[in-house]
Amino acid sequence: MLNALDRVHDALAAAGSRSDHTGRSWQCPAHDDNAPSLSVGRGTKGADVVLHCHAGCPTEDVVAALGLTLADLYDEPREKRNDRPVKVAEYPYCDENGVLLYTVVRYAPKTFRQYAADGTPSIKGVRRVPYRLPQVRAEAAAGGTVLVVEGEKDVDNLAAAGVVATCNSGGAGKWTDDHTRHLRGADEIVVVADRDEPGRAHAAQVADSLQRAGIRYRVVEPGAGKDISDHLAAGLGFADLAPAESRPANPRIPAPSQSADHQSHSGISGMQSDDGGWDEPIPLEARPLPAFPVEHLGPLGEFVTANAASLQVPPDLVAFAALATISTATGGRRRVRVKADWHESLALYLVALADSSEKKTPALNAAAAPLREIEDGLIEAARPHIESLAQEIRITQGQMAKAEQKAAGDKPENALADAEAAREKLLQLGDEPELPRLLIRDATLEAIAKVMAGQGGRIGLLASEGGLIKVAGGLYGNNGKANTDLLLEAYTGSPYTIDRTGRTSARMSSTFLALGLIVQPGVFAGIEKKNPEFRENGLLGRFLYGKPAATDEDTFDSPPVPPAVSDAYAKRIRALVERVWNRSEILTLDLDPDARALFGEFYNGFAKRRKPGGDLHEVADWAGKFRGQLIRVAACLTIYDNPEATAISLDRMAAVLAMAPYFIAHAKAVFDLMGADGEGRRGPLRDVLAWLRSRPEPTAPFTARQAWQALKGRKWAGEMDDMTAVLAELEDHGWIAFTPPPDRPAGARGRKPSPAFDVHPWIRTSPTRQQETP
Structure with missing residues (x-):
């Protein structure tokens, strides 16, 4: 019986293939081979024949061209090897620089297996790339x-x-x-x-x-x-x-x-493009977002405009803080009946993003100042009565304790009756009262719930720091798990019970929380990755977002806010507290017929945008609540104009619906920032582009090492690997192109050249940047 090697040699000779003088290299029968390019030799076990065409012909094609089968590559009879997989080809998958990532191996009978670069028979966690x-x-x-x-x-x-x-x-x-x-x-x-x-x-x-x-x-x-x-x-x-x-x-x-x-x-x-083969790059500049539509705020607009000019901040910051203040001042004592089975609270959750030193706190204080002044007055006015009542409760509790102790003794006499009388008096006095509060600063959710319970289930939180978000994410306890139940329930006005081991439970039959956060973008950057439950449970969908660009103004002599404007705003906030917050009953606003018809048209047209293929499908969770949020804004502005209003007018509804494009555009931008792979990752790419543009010749080629040396002080550029990853992404966006290095002479010493890149000609002035529209 011929062994496998003799069988292959005979088949090659019969096919007219020539061999070199060693007999190990033959002309490949699977392609037009002028020089011997097919290696023929023994396998590692000494019995198998290994064929390798250096021109790339798969082994199965070579065998077929010889009139053989893969089983003929073995000394053993064919029938004994039918169930043994035979390796017939290997396909290396390499990264951009030719570094092996993993290998796909083809076997006969036809099957594939994948191996990591170190030979591990698994590529779990290995980056997948296109072949070649x-x-x-x-x-x-x-x-x-x-x-x-x-x-x-x-x-x-x-x-x-x-x-x-x-x-x-x-x-x-x-x-x-x-x-x-x-x-x-x-x-x-x-x-x-x-x-x-x-x-x-x-x-x-x-x-x-x-x-x-x-x-x-x-x-x-x-x-x-x-x-x-x-x-x-x-x-x-x-x-x-x-x-x-x-x-x-x-x-x-x-x-x-x-x-x-x-x-x-x-x-x-x-085909080559007009830019020497370059395709149009993907824009990395932050797309211009619409300015806040102050003109649709009604009487509130004058206050927003004046304070924004005085503080030299975007009007968005003042507007968001003012809307949160108005929402707080309603205290959950108003709701809107959109239709028979749809009611909305006036609780607004608002987030405006501004970088450090962008006067976030002054903008917040300007809007909240009247509310804080009112709160101080309420506290001072209520303190004597509350302290007196608290004292009476403590005395009565002491009397009841003594009576109960005496009643339990040998001579109870009238002690049992005294204890019962004390108990009835305590019931009449009620719980020990809390000093009135309108606002709370950053605190734990448990503390917020406790304060809310003491204020009839309502409170407002206005902050220029991100403590609430960190607390909600479990940073300061709760085993690192998010606890957002209170935030979810207080948005809708649902009941909430505080159950704590070893402490008295408290149940709020209804809840109301107004949130106004003006914080740095970093608080929300990548939040979906850090706290995915925020998106899953609907918390992020409950906010209206603003991401304004910083103003260019930064002068000493900014215009002061006219006293008449400040006084008018403070007067309206005080009227809200006196005529809305201080009420015990919850009154309902309706939409007048024309406003209801207009909103219905908007509602129906908006529905398509949330569906697959719509421009808001990626933020469908937020978009699902957005129409209700617009109703809340309309109601807050209506009550700000007239605390006794009973209906939202057509004009007010039209003005708020005209604000919708602003809220939509800014929400999409912030959700991009919050996403694990969104806007929050573009900062490093923009840094590299800015460095390239700052060079004497922006379009000149550069190396990865040069880029790292220029930018290694940035937080994201701690190591060279960080820069390598950013350059790869920048290349994917079409702004740079890797330049293959020249072949190094055999035995060359020294450090391997740093990867080099060409730069897109648009680096100077990008038509894309010029043509972008909101």
Whole structure:
């Protein structure tokens, strides 16, 4: 019986392949091989034959060209090896710099296994990248054409034909948007679908991802056979690819034309852009957000404008603080009947973001000052009575204790009657009263609940620090777990019970909490990652958000607030406390018929925006509460104008609905900031762009080491690896492009050159930046 090696040698000779003088290198029968490129040798066990084509032909193709099977590569009879997997190909997946991340190994019978770079048979936690990533990125950066196919074998066969192609590991259905981002800059992506249902579904998935990324693409199918390898084996070329049956080309981008100035890649045409092959980069500048619509605040607008000018702060900060103050002053003694089965509280949860030293506290104090002054007056007025009542309660409690002690003795006499009389008096006196409070500073949620209970279930919290958010997230206790029950219930006005071990329980039949937070963006940056339950339980969806840009004004002689404006505002806040907060009953506001009709139109039109495909689908949880929040704002402004109002007018409703675009745009920006992968991660990228623009020649190439040396003082640039990650993301956004290093001579010593990058020509003046609109 021939051993496997003799069998292969005989087959090679019969096929007309020539060998070198060693007998270990042969002409490969699977491709047109002028020089011996097929290595033939023994396997590690001494019995298996190993074939390796240095031109990239898979082992199974070589064996088929010889008229053999994979089982013929073993000395043992075929029937004994049918169930043993045979390694037939290895596909290395490397990062942008050619560093191996993991390897996909193909076995026969056809199966795949994945191995980490160290040989571990698992790639859990390993970054997934497209196959042949360095070549793909280079082709995309040059404005060329990249084919996306289904398997590594197809990619290698295309590479042998001089075509740049890629795929994902794991087979059909595993393509992600992260794979797509590496294709930005290419003139066109050609998606080749296998001719079966899984293949077409996979191609559709890739096309959808490309569509979302705005990348030019077409979907085609092989002109013969099942896949592109069959197509090539049939002698067909790029022009023979057929339009896909299930998906047309990207309708937003015209199909490529065949013109003389196209660059040819083995029959595949690509086009250069007007910027030397650069594609339009993804803007990183913070998109301009609309200014606060002060004109829709009615009488409150004058106070907001005057204080914003005096403090030289965005009007948003003063407006948010004033709305929170008004909400607090209503004290839960008003509600709105939107329709028969829909009522809204007047509790507003408001967050405005401002950087350090942007006068957050002065803006908050300007709005809250009348409320704090009123609170001081209420406390002083109530103190004598409360202290007297507290004293009477303590005396009566002492009398009851003595009577109970005597009644339990040998001579109770009239002690039992005295104890009963003391008990009845205590019931009449009630609980020991608390001094009146309108506001509370940052405190634990338990402390807030206790104060609320002492004030009939209501309180306002206005703060320029993020203590409440930290407390809610469990920073100061609760085993690091978030406890937001009180914040959730107090927004809707639901009952709340305080149950504490060893202490008296307290039940509030209704709750009311007004929140006005003017804090630094860092308090909310990445909050979804740190406290995902905030999004899941609806807490973040209960806030109205503002993210104003800082003002340019910073002068000593800013205009003072006219006394008449301050006095008018303080008078209105005092009227709210006297005529609304101090009431015991809860009165209801309605929408007048015209206001109700207008709101109904807005409601119905807005509903579509929350659905899949709508512009607010990604913040659907917030958008679901937004219409009710607008009702609350309208009610607060109505009561501010007239504490005795019983209905929201058409004019007021129209003005508040006109504020909706502001709240929507700012909410989307803040949710982007709060997201784990959103606006909060763009700061480092902007820092690099700012450094590039500050150089004498912004478009000059640079190295990663140069960037790190320039920016390593920043918090995010602690190590070189941090800079490497930022540059990779900046490259994904199209602002820089990796420059492959020259080959190093064998045996070269010294430090490996730092990765180098070219810079997009728009770094000086970006048309994208000029054309952005709110």
